[in-house]
Amino acid sequence: MPENQKQSIHTKQDASAQAGASQKGVMGWVEDRFNLGGMKSFITHKQVPLHRHSLWYYLGGMTLFFFVVQVTTGILLLFYYRPSAESAFESVQFIMTEVRFGWLIRSIHSWSANLMVAGAFLHLFSVFFMKAYRKPREMTWVSGVIMLFLAMGFGFSGYLLPWNELAFFATKVGTEIVAVVPLVGKALMEFLRGGEDVTGATLTRFFAIHVAILPAIFVSLLGFHLMVVQVQGMSVPPGVEKKEKSLRYMPFFPNFLLRDLLGWIIALGCLVAIAALFPWELGVKADPFASAPAGIKPEWYFVFMFQTLKYIPARLWIVDGEIVGVLGFGLIAAAVIFVPFIHKKTDHPKTNRIFNLIGVIAIIYIIVISAISYMSVE
Amino acid sequence: MAKKETPTGAQESKKAGDQITLSRRKLINILLGSGIATTFGAVLFPIINFLIPPRIREAVQSSVVAGKVGELQPNSGKIFKFGRKPGILVMNQQGEYRAFSAVCTHLECTVQYRSDFKHIWCACHNGHFDLAGKNISGPPPRPLEAFKVDIKGEDIIVSKNL
Structure with a gap:
């Protein structure tokens, strides 16, 4: 046997020895080439802590599930949707009336979008109260909050795409608010609108943002978010950490993942039921020269901001009230992103209580203000 | 022929011996597996149908x-x-x-x-x-x-x- 051939046999044997017992079949083939042993042992060793707050661990996965539904139904809608002022409304109408299961796919896309944002909000608050953002998970929080904002961007841009009356005027108002931002506001509004007014140019822009730009950014952040969650594992709330010296654990694979799966199947069932029983309406085609109908409202997750802007007086000292409102929300958004860096002393019960109180006030404020807005319109 | 029969026969008897302990797990696996398969089917059916282009109804012009x-x-x-x-x-x-x-x-x-x-x-x-x-x-x-x-x-x- 030539020397080099002998050597190659040796290295082969070494490789298979490294990968453990060499397997046959497809798995063996993959294993020989990619050495998945490390990943496999990582997955089998990963554990999920069990305590009375463990239920909240499922919210992230639930939000992820709704995102997967969004990607799937979104790609499907792309097969028939036509992004132009002349044919957008008609193409959605076509999807809902002519395409087999089109009404269902579109209704699921709209409902799942709302459930995804709701899931993300709940996930955010649960992580906030469990102080899961503390070291070393600061960047998980930051990426998560940015993803929530992107999800709201998805909602805002997607709302316009059917080109109906409500969406048209909601987009007009929504983009008008951007113009309030000092210095860059006007330019930013024109950039968003693709001109001075909401026109077909706005529609193609929002379409590009909705199906290309936002997904690209979102998926990269999601990849990072999921990776660090896997690497660092689930955070245990400080209270639980102190009380329970010996925590019980559940293997992530397959125990936790199967529970996730069960949750997703239930979510899918509920989603399809809601989408079928309460099909998302299409409304009337947008007419840029018609006057705005009554009851123009943004999606529910923008309503509390919308209502707040109404309460701020037109003039505050020497500045426009609107500017104060918009900048205020900008500051709050920035503060939410940087929570892990603002609240560092998470082992102090006093600061914990202050932050919990801020969280509770925020939830109450959002609910009450939104409720007032909805009741005042009816 | 005789050579072939012996191992399969042995396997069968081994299976029969394990059947009492395995049957419950097997049943659950079958139920779970078919449940998941049905769910996938129920998801795929509307998706595939959605992708089939609908016939555009057209007034027959004579x-x-x-x-x-x-x-x-x-x-x-x-x-x-x-x-x-x-x-x-x-x-x-x-x-x-x-x-x-x-x-x-x-x-x-x-x-x-x-x-x-x-x-x-x-x-x-x-x-x-x-x-x-x-x-x-x-x-x-x-x-x-x-x-x-x-x-x-x-x-x-x-x-x-x-």
Whole structure:
């Protein structure tokens, strides 16, 4: 046997020895080439802590599930949707009336979008109260909050795409608010609108943002978010950490993942039921020269901001009230992103209580203000 | 044969021995597996159906105004819209109107009237049709579908031979 051939046999044997017992079949083939042993042992060793707050661990996965539904139904809608002022409304109408299961796919896309944002909000608050953002998970929080904002961007841009009356005027108002931002506001509004007014140019822009730009950014952040969650594992709330010296654990694979799966199947069932029983309406085609109908409202997750802007007086000292409102929300958004860096002393019960109180006030404020807005319109 | 039978026989007896302990797990696996498979089926069914393009309902057009009297000179032709497909209206040298489907019977190109040939010609693969629509040269396998031509006042009305 030539020397080099002998050597190659040796290295082969070494490789298979490294990968453990060499397997046959497809798995063996993959294993020989990619050495998945490390990943496999990582997955089998990963554990999920069990305590009375463990239920909240499922919210992230639930939000992820709704995102997967969004990607799937979104790609499907792309097969028939036509992004132009002349044919957008008609193409959605076509999807809902002519395409087999089109009404269902579109209704699921709209409902799942709302459930995804709701899931993300709940996930955010649960992580906030469990102080899961503390070291070393600061960047998980930051990426998560940015993803929530992107999800709201998805909602805002997607709302316009059917080109109906409500969406048209909601987009007009929504983009008008951007113009309030000092210095860059006007330019930013024109950039968003693709001109001075909401026109077909706005529609193609929002379409590009909705199906290309936002997904690209979102998926990269999601990849990072999921990776660090896997690497660092689930955070245990400080209270639980102190009380329970010996925590019980559940293997992530397959125990936790199967529970996730069960949750997703239930979510899918509920989603399809809601989408079928309460099909998302299409409304009337947008007419840029018609006057705005009554009851123009943004999606529910923008309503509390919308209502707040109404309460701020037109003039505050020497500045426009609107500017104060918009900048205020900008500051709050920035503060939410940087929570892990603002609240560092998470082992102090006093600061914990202050932050919990801020969280509770925020939830109450959002609910009450939104409720007032909805009741005042009816 | 005997050699083959022994191991399978042994396996079978081993299976039979394990059956009491395995059956519950097996049953659960079958139930779970078929449940997941059904769920996937229920998800895939609407997706696949969604992707199948719906038939666009179309009013069956049996006649159309192909042009106005005086629009065509002898030895000339024009293309007109007949439903979703093109048709060709020709005035021969004697001043008679003829109308055909303009879809070439070879590979569905749209044919044209060549006044130099004095007949219909398809540019794609050099197919020739005479003024009765008959394929006379080139690759077309069949004659063009002929339509009926009527003149009502100023309108030249082309209709399908039903």
